[in-house]
Amino acid sequence: MRDDSTAGPPRQAASPGRPKKKESGNSSRGRAGGSKSSGKKSSGRSSKNGARRGASANRRSSGSVSKNGKGATSRSKSAGAAAPKAKEADADPQRFRPVQVLGEDGHLVSDATLEETPAMLLDLYRGMVKIRVLDGRMLNLQRQGRIGFYGQSTGQEAAIVGSAAAATKEDWIVPALREMGVAVYRGYPLNLLVTQLAGKAGEVSQGRQMPCHFSWRAGKFVSMSSVIGTQIPHAAGMARGMQIRGEQSAVLGFLGDGATSSSDFHCGLNFAGVWRSPVVFLCQNNQWAISVPFDKQTASDSIAVKADAYGMPGVRVDGNDVLAVYRETHKALGRARSGGGPTLIEALTYRRTGHSSSDDPTRYRSDEEVATWEKRDPVERLRRFLEFEGVLTKGQHDEMEEEMHREISEATQAVEKLEDPAAESLFEDVFADVTAQLEDQRSGYLHYRNSKPS
Amino acid sequence: MATMTLLQAINDGLRLEMGRDDRVVVLGEDVGLNGGVFRATQGLFEEFGGDRVMDTPLAESGIIGTAIGMALYGLVPVPEIQFSDFIYPAFDQIVSEAAKMRYRSGGEFTVPMTIRTPIGGGIRGGHYHSQSPEAYFAHTPGLKVVVPSTPEDAKGLLLASIRDPDPVLFMEPKAIYRNTKGEVPEGDFTVPLGKARIVREGTDATLVAWGAMVPVAEKAAEACAGDGVSVEVLDVRSIIPLDEETILESVKKTGRAVVVYEAPKSCGFGAEISAVIAEKAIEYLEGPIARVAGFDTPFPYTLEHMYLPDDGRVRQAIKDLMEF
Ligand SMILES: Cc1ncc(C[n+]2csc(CCOP(=O)(O)OP(=O)(O)O)c2C)c(N)n1
Ligand SMILES: [Mg+2]
Numbered sequence: 001m002r003d004d005s006t007a008g009p010p011r012q013a014a015s016p017g018r019p020k021k022k023e024s025g026n027s028s029r030g031r032a033g034g035s036k037s038s039g040k041k042s043s044g045r046s047s048k049n050g051a052r053r054g055a056s057a058n059r060r061s062s063g064s065v066s067k068n069g070k071g072a073t074s075r076s077k078s079a080g081a082a083a084p085k086a087k088e089a090d091a092d093p094q095r096f097r098p099v100q101v102l103g104e105d106g107h108l109v110s111d112a113t114l115e116e117t118p119a120m121l122l123d124l125y126r127g128m129v130k131i132r133v134l135d136g137r138m139l140n141l142q143r144q145g146r147i148g149f150y151g152q153s154t155g156q157e158a159a160i161v162g163s164a165a166a167a168t169k170e171d172w173i174v175p176a177l178r179e180m181g182v183a184v185y186r187g188y189p190l191n192l193l194v195t196q197l198a199g200k201a202g203e204v205s206q207g208r209q210m211p212c213h214f215s216w217r218a219g220k221f222v223s224m225s226s227v228i229g230t231q232i233p234h235a236a237g238m239a240r241g242m243q244i245r246g247e248q249s250a251v252l253g254f255l256g257d258g259a260t261s262s263s264d265f266h267c268g269l270n271f272a273g274v275w276r277s278p279v280v281f282l283c284q285n286n287q288w289a290i291s292v293p294f295d296k297q298t299a300s301d302s303i304a305v306k307a308d309a310y311g312m313p314g315v316r317v318d319g320n321d322v323l324a325v326y327r328e329t330h331k332a333l334g335r336a337r338s339g340g341g342p343t344l345i346e347a348l349t350y351r352r353t354g355h356s357s358s359d360d361p362t363r364y365r366s367d368e369e370v371a372t373w374e375k376r377d378p379v380e381r382l383r384r385f386l387e388f389e390g391v392l393t394k395g396q397h398d399e400m401e402e403e404m405h406r407e408i409s410e411a412t413q414a415v416e417k418l419e420d421p422a423a424e425s426l427f428e429d430v431f432a433d434v435t436a437q438l439e440d441q442r443s444g445y446l447h448y449r450n451s452k453p454s
Numbered sequence: 455m456a457t458m459t460l461l462q463a464i465n466d467g468l469r470l471e472m473g474r475d476d477r478v479v480v481l482g483e484d485v486g487l488n489g490g491v492f493r494a495t496q497g498l499f500e501e502f503g504g505d506r507v508m509d510t511p512l513a514e515s516g517i518i519g520t521a522i523g524m525a526l527y528g529l530v531p532v533p534e535i536q537f538s539d540f541i542y543p544a545f546d547q548i549v550s551e552a553a554k555m556r557y558r559s560g561g562e563f564t565v566p567m568t569i570r571t572p573i574g575g576g577i578r579g580g581h582y583h584s585q586s587p588e589a590y591f592a593h594t595p596g597l598k599v600v601v602p603s604t605p606e607d608a609k610g611l612l613l614a615s616i617r618d619p620d621p622v623l624f625m626e627p628k629a630i631y632r633n634t635k636g637e638v639p640e641g642d643f644t645v646p647l648g649k650a651r652i653v654r655e656g657t658d659a660t661l662v663a664w665g666a667m668v669p670v671a672e673k674a675a676e677a678c679a680g681d682g683v684s685v686e687v688l689d690v691r692s693i694i695p696l697d698e699e700t701i702l703e704s705v706k707k708t709g710r711a712v713v714v715y716e717a718p719k720s721c722g723f724g725a726e727i728s729a730v731i732a733e734k735a736i737e738y739l740e741g742p743i744a745r746v747a748g749f750d751t752p753f754p755y756t757l758e759h760m761y762l763p764d765d766g767r768v769r770q771a772i773k774d775l776m777e778f
Pocket of ligand 1: 177178226227228229255256257258259260286288289290351355483512514536540543
């Protein structure tokens with residue numbers, strides 16, 4: 001059993017210590033200011049302020065200081081909300097500089113060396129491409145009405161696969177909602193995936209959950225909830241369990257930037273910090289929580305800095321750099337397994353598409369911002385590196401994609417033949433046993449349905 | 455009069471009240487530029503600015519907790535909870551704080567706040583975008599619970615709720631947000647809380663419903679008319695306070711009562727209505743009080759059509775009652 005009776009976790013410097021080659025991971029500060037609102041479409045709003053002014057006022061009222069300084073003069077309108085932020089006050093500006101291994105140009109940053117084998121690199125690449133291909137295909141199915149809903153993770157593949165690859169088979173995954181790719185990386189069968197999305201029988205959730213809410217115990221991948229933040233204490237508690245049993249495993253728990261505002265974020269990290277339980281919280285900071293940008297979510301400079309308050313190391317990584325994500329998660333999981341306590345990792349990335357198939361992001365953000373992040377594409381970055389290194393040829397890439405398409409087509413065709421869940425299944429799994437009341441409701445309904453003139 | 459959807463009527467009511475009373479503020483997730491995920495607050499941010507329409511961090515306890523603070527201070531907050539399925543992080547603030555403030559301070563502090571939140575199924579939203587949690591809140595003394603079912607009522611009840619001196623949970627049936635259209639008076643008017651609406655008169659049985667189950671009850675009543683059974687349909691409109699008088703009068707006249715609601719059957723608010731009828735009108739009844747409700751299971755995704763009460767199940771319940 002781990003010794004958790006000592007006073008506190010090591011106050012180790014969270015700084016990754018790698019100077020950045022160039023600005024890339026981007027912080028909220030880089031994003032704040034005029035560029036965003038200036039790109040906002042007016043879309044025919046006829047209010048007196050208009051959408052454009054609305055956009056900038058919206059940002060100012062959160063108290064953020066815009067880069068171009070315009071915010072300062074017109075801020076008076078939003079009175080009380082505009083207390084100056086502590087944003088610029090971080091003593092050591094290097095501290096939460098995002099760790100980077102692969103630069104945006106697809107080359108290693110100056111002081112980085114290659115530690116991964118070609119096989120490992122290809123494995124990461126395959127995982128990322130698979131998410132990209134799946135996103136395209138599944139969104140198509142959604143558009144055709146064959147699945148009811150889909151949430152993409154396009155642009156976040158490096159954060160997803162880099163962290164997933166750092167976990168062992170014995171580690172447990174506590175996902176938020178954008179981690180379908182983690183399950184896929186761990187071998188979640190595509191036919192189950194498509195069955196879940198289609199809401200058909202033949203998969204554990206039996207059409208009970210919305211699409212994109214997976215549950216896969218064989219892959220130590222905990223059932224997803226729509227409710228933001230609730231899984232964070234679960235990860236801490238699960239890790240406490242491992243600690244009590246003295247197991248050599250850890251928990252990799254995920255969350256979004258929006259989830260850091262939830263009460264469960266505070267209590268989950270606080271418990272984990274107090275217990276020093278073996279958990280790594282990986283926050284995919286994709287800059288948006290539906291329409292709410294990062295700088296309206298928190299007045300902190302970063303999410304990583306919040307780790308300070310819970311007595312655990314905080315690390316910021318370029319979330320579009322799969323090697324940086326992999327290495328930092330690997331390090332943190334290793335530390336967790338060996339009794340070093342929890343870590344909070346913030347992976348800076350970007351949600352390039354709408355929040356889900358139901359969302360229209362052009363209402364609240366600029367095309368320019370999206371285009372900027374498209375240039376930082378994580379898949380493209382790794383592909384370029386692999387080509388430079390001679391690990392991957394165009395032919396191999398095409399073959400890889402083709403094979404994935406084939407696999408997905410097989411899965412979707414198989415699912416076409418599946419039925420909706422049986423009416424009886426609605427009443428199962430509420431409890432281990434069907435209660436008398438439920439039995440009554442079940443038989444009453446079936447009797448009604450069978451005797452109903454159609 | 456203007457023809458509006460239920461959603462437009464809510465938006466219209468919010469705009470009217472924000473223009474009329476500058477203490478009224480809106481806060482919640484995505485309510486600003488995005489206009490709310492259902493667009494209920496569309497255009498308000500542009501019109502009233504960031505001090506009146508606030509996008510908040512993602513924390514329901516924070517949304518309601520800070521709204522309570524604003525109300526204590528003298529504002530009239532109208533917080534939005536994006537889906538009532540996500541209201542539970544704020545349960546403590548609503549139940550322990552907002553609802554008890556007047557009582558515990560002898561009226562010195564009050565919380566004139568209206569929490570707007572979509573409820574109910576019908577949009578293929580699975581467990582977490584479909585629930586009808588009105589009964590949890592109706593069980594809390596100090597909290598009013600209102601559910602409109604027509605555009606006119608949505609606006610009139612919303613205005614009455616915002617002006618009410620006590621906290622109101624205003625639950626909006628999202629299944630009929632856009633597909634119910636109706637005439638809505640322009641300008642200012644209110645529909646009083648605690649007054650049921652007789653949707654359709656009848657003599658053989660009474661259907662009691664609220665929210666998205668009102669159109670279902672109407673459809674069933676229409677079908678029953680074809681069966682030669684005359685059904686009266688009541689829309690309770692406000693669950694707390696409940697208009698017992700209208701319900702009892704109707705049941706005494708028809709002698710039969712069926713309550714229709716989406717929430718799980720056991721301990722749903724229909725259980726309370728059934729108890730009231732049993733306590734106060736049992737001698738008028740020709741048969742047992744029936745409940746057509748959701749099942750005692752989490753809300754399902756694929757089989758939601760089976761879970762939700764429909765006109766077929768309601769009609770069957772009335773048939774059974776007529777043959778009792
Ligand atoms: C408790 C709760 N409140 C509100 C919602 C509605 N909602 C769904 S996703 C989301 C934003 C989540 O943002 P983030 O945590 O950054 O994750 P991302 O979607 O960016 O991956 C919101 C507000 C919810 N699901 N749960
Ligand atoms: Mg996010």
